[in-house]
Amino acid sequence: xxxxxxxxxxxxxxxxxxxxxxxxxxxxxxxxxxxxxxxxxxxxxxxxxxxxxxxxxxxxxxxxxxxxxxxxxxxxxxxxxxxxxxxxxxxxxxxxxxxxxxxxxxxxxxxxxxxxxxxxxxxxxxxxxxxxxxxxxxxxxxxxxxxxxxxxxxxxxxxxxxxxxxxxxxxxxxxxxxxxxxxxxxxxxxxxxxxxxxxxxxxxxxxxxxxxxxxxxxxxxxxxxxxxxxxxxxxxxxxxxxxxxxxxxxxxxxxxxxxxxxxxxxxxxxxxxxxxxxxxxxxx
Amino acid sequence: xxxxxxxxxxxxxxxxxxxxxxxxxxxxxxxxxxxxxxxxxxxxxxxxxxxxxxxxxxxxxxxxxxxxxxxxxxxxxxxxxxxxxxxxxxxxxxxxxxxxxxxxxxxxxxxxxxxxxxxxxxxxxxxxxxxxxxxxxxxxxxxxxxxxxxxxxxxxxxxxxxxxxxxxxxxxxxxxxxxxxxxxxxxxxxxxxxxxxxxxxxxxxxxxxxxxxxxxxxxxxxxxxxxxxxxxxxxxxxxxxxxxxxxxxxxxxxxxxxxxxxxxxxxxxxxxxxxxxxxxxxxxxxxxxxxxxxxxxxxxxxxxxxxxxxxxxxxxxxxxxxxxxxxxxxxxxxxxxxxxxxxxxxxxxxxxxxxxxxxxxxxxxxxxxxxxxxxx
Numbered sequence: 001x002x003x004x005x006x007x008x009x010x011x012x013x014x015x016x017x018x019x020x021x022x023x024x025x026x027x028x029x030x031x032x033x034x035x036x037x038x039x040x041x042x043x044x045x046x047x048x049x050x051x052x053x054x055x056x057x058x059x060x061x062x063x064x065x066x067x068x069x070x071x072x073x074x075x076x077x078x079x080x081x082x083x084x085x086x087x088x089x090x091x092x093x094x095x096x097x098x099x100x101x102x103x104x105x106x107x108x109x110x111x112x113x114x115x116x117x118x119x120x121x122x123x124x125x126x127x128x129x130x131x132x133x134x135x136x137x138x139x140x141x142x143x144x145x146x147x148x149x150x151x152x153x154x155x156x157x158x159x160x161x162x163x164x165x166x167x168x169x170x171x172x173x174x175x176x177x178x179x180x181x182x183x184x185x186x187x188x189x190x191x192x193x194x195x196x197x198x199x200x201x202x203x204x205x206x207x208x209x210x211x212x213x214x215x216x217x218x219x220x221x222x223x224x225x226x227x228x229x230x231x232x233x234x235x236x237x238x239x240x241x242x243x244x245x246x247x248x249x250x251x252x253x254x255x256x257x258x259x260x261x262x263x264x265x266x267x268x269x270x271x272x273x274x275x276x277x278x279x280x281x282x283x284x
Numbered sequence: 285x286x287x288x289x290x291x292x293x294x295x296x297x298x299x300x301x302x303x304x305x306x307x308x309x310x311x312x313x314x315x316x317x318x319x320x321x322x323x324x325x326x327x328x329x330x331x332x333x334x335x336x337x338x339x340x341x342x343x344x345x346x347x348x349x350x351x352x353x354x355x356x357x358x359x360x361x362x363x364x365x366x367x368x369x370x371x372x373x374x375x376x377x378x379x380x381x382x383x384x385x386x387x388x389x390x391x392x393x394x395x396x397x398x399x400x401x402x403x404x405x406x407x408x409x410x411x412x413x414x415x416x417x418x419x420x421x422x423x424x425x426x427x428x429x430x431x432x433x434x435x436x437x438x439x440x441x442x443x444x445x446x447x448x449x450x451x452x453x454x455x456x457x458x459x460x461x462x463x464x465x466x467x468x469x470x471x472x473x474x475x476x477x478x479x480x481x482x483x484x485x486x487x488x489x490x491x492x493x494x495x496x497x498x499x500x501x502x503x504x505x506x507x508x509x510x511x512x513x514x515x516x517x518x519x520x521x522x523x524x525x526x527x528x529x530x531x532x533x534x535x536x537x538x539x540x541x542x543x544x545x546x547x548x549x550x551x552x553x554x555x556x557x558x559x560x561x562x563x564x565x566x567x568x569x570x571x572x573x574x575x576x577x578x579x580x581x582x583x584x585x586x587x588x589x590x591x592x593x594x595x596x597x598x599x600x601x602x603x604x605x606x607x608x609x610x611x612x613x614x615x616x617x618x619x620x621x622x623x624x625x626x627x628x629x630x631x632x633x634x635x636x637x638x639x640x641x642x643x644x645x646x647x648x649x650x651x652x653x654x655x656x657x658x659x660x
Contacts, residue, residue, distance in 0.1 A: 228357060230570050231573070233332075241356070281352035281374075
C-alpha cells in the first residue's frame with residue numbers, strides 16, 4: 001500500500017545532466033519494490049502547479065540517522081522540475097509512494113539484460129540488486145543522446161557482468177541506439193529476459209529486438225513505460241495506453257496502477273496515443 | 285523528526301460542531317464529498333482517507349456500456365488548474381454496480397452515483413438499472429453531447445436538460461435525491477437550474493468544468509488529442525462560486541452542492557456562505573489525495589473559529605443584507621459566544637473562561653486566520 005508522507009529534502013545535487021534528490025519520507029523505503037515510482041507535489045501547498053510529478057525510485061534506505069529515505073533522478077524539463085531543483089535541505093516535500101506495479105522477477109536464476117535510456121536507467125539499479133540476490137546474471141545496455149545524459153554508468157559497471165554504452169552522437173560508448181547493440185548482447189549472454197525503462201520509442205525498439213531474438217522465437221520483456229500522469233494513484237484516467245489482456249482483448253489501462261511495468265508483448269505499440277477500434281468500449 | 289503521516293488530525297478537542305447537512309431526503313453526516321471524475325469509484329482514495337467519515341464519493345460518471353474514452357494526450361496542466369479530455373472512460377453500468385457500488389457499500393462509504401448518456405433514453409435506462417441499489421443520491425451529468433440534437437450539450441438547453449431530469453426521475457427509486465450537475469458555459473445558469481428543478485431535480489451541483497484549450501507551441505497543434513478539454517481546479521473557483529451565489533439567490537430553498545477548485549476548508553466555507561449545503565473536492569485530489577478528509581477537518585475548524593455550531597446555519601449566510609447585525613468574524617476578535625482562541629493570550633478574560641479547553645487549537649489555526657485575512 002502506498003502512503004502519503006509530508007517529508008523533507010535531505011539533499012539535491014546535480015548528476016551529469018540530471019539532478020538527484022533524496023527525501024526523508026518514512027514508510028516508503030521499506031515498501032518499495034524495483035520499478036515502482038513516487039509522485040511528488042511541486043510548488044508548495046499554495047502553488048499554481050496542481051499535478052504531481054512521477055519519478056522512478058532510484059534507491060532507498062530503510063533506516064539511518066534520518067529515518068527512511070528515497071532517492072530519485074530528474075531532468076529539469078519544465079517549471080515543476082525547475083522548482084524541485086531549487087529545493088534545499090530541510091525544505092518540506094509531499095511524496096506519495098511507492099506506486100505502481102514493480103518489475104516481475106524470475107523464479108529461477110536467469111540471464112537478465114537491463115536496458116536504460118537516459119535517466120530511465122534509474123530504476124534498474126534496485127532491480128539489479130534484487131536479481132543478483134536471486135542468483136541471476138545481470139548485463140546492462142545504457143543509452144543516451146549524449147554522454148552527459150548517460151545516467152548511472154559507474155553503478156552499471158559495478159553491478160553488471162558487462163555493460164554496453166551507446167550515445168546518439170558517439171560522445172560516450174558506441175555511436176547509435178541501444179537497440180543497435182542489444183541483439184549481440186542477447187546472443188552473447190544467452191539472455192532469458194530483458195528489462196527496460198526509458199522513452200517510449202526506445203521501449204518499442206527494445207520490444208522489436210526482443211521479439212526477433214533467437215530466430216524469431218522471442219524473449220520475454222518487462223518494460224517500464226513513461227506516460228504522462230496527472231495523479232499517479234489511479235483516479236484521473238489520463239495515463240492510459242492500449243494493452244492486450246490475458247483474455248486477448250485490448251483495453252485502455254492506466255500506466256500508474258496497472259503499470260508502469262508491462263510485459264512488452266502486451267502493449268499495442270502500433271496504436272500508442274490512440275484508442276484502437278477493437279479496444280473494449282471503443283466508439284465504433 | 286518532522287515527518288508526519290497524513291491524514292494529520294487537526295480537529296480541535298472537545299468542540300462540538302454539527303457537520304450534518306441535508307440534501308433532500310439524504311441526510312449526510314458531513315458536507316464534503318469528492319467530485320465526479322476525480323475519485324474514480326472511491327477505492328483508490330481509501331488509502332489516503334477514511335472515506336466513511338466524509339459525506340460520500342460522487343463516482344465517475346457511468347454510461348450504459350463500457351467506454352474506452354479518448355486518445356491521449358488527455359490532460360494538460362494549466363495555471364492553478366488542468367484541462368482534461370478523458371471521454372468518460374468506464375466499465376459500463378452493470379460492471380459498475382456489481383464491482384464498484386458493491387465495494388462502496390461493503391466499506392460503508394456513501395455513494396452518489398453520477399450518470400451520463402448521449403440520449404434522454406440513456407439516462408432513463410441508467411436510472412432504471414440503479415433502481416433499488418445501495419446509493420445515497422444520483423447526480424446527473426448533463427454536460428454531454430446529445431446525439432439526437434446534433435451534439436448539442438444537454439446542460440446548455442433548458443428543454444433538453446429538463447427532459448433528461450424528467451426521464452431520470454420517472455425511472456429512479458421514488459424519493460431518491462436527484463442532483464443535476466450544471467455547466468457554467470451558458471448565458472443564464474439560473475434558467476437551466478430552474479428548468480431542472482421544475483422537471484423534478486432535488487438539487488443542483490454547481491459547476492462542471494468549463495471548456496478550454498492549450499496549444500503546444502512545439503508542434504503548433506492543440507495539445508490535447510480531443511483539441512478542447514474541461515478546465516478545472518482553483519482557476520475556476522470564482523466562477524463556480526458566482527454560479528452558486530446566483531442560483532441560491534434565485535432558488536433559495538433548493539439544496540446545492542458547490543464544486544470548483546476547492547482546496548481548503550476556507551474555500552469550502554466560501555461555497556457554503558454562497559448557498560451550498562455541501563461541497564465537492566475535485567481536481568485538488570490529484571495534488572493531495574488526502575484532500576477530502578483534510579478539507580472536512582479544516583472546514584470544521586473554520587466553523588468553530590467563527591462561533592458556528594453547525595453547517596446548516598452557515599448556508600447562504602453571505603446573502604444576508606448588509607444592515608443586519610454583523611455575523612461573527614474572526615478578524616475583529618471572537619464574539620462573546622465564541623470560545624477564545626488559545627493563542628490569543630492578550631485577551632484579559634482568556635484565563636478565566638471555562639471554554640479555553642474547547643479552544644485548544646494547534647498552531648495551524650493562526651495560519652488559517654492569516655490566510656483568511658489575505659483572501660478577504
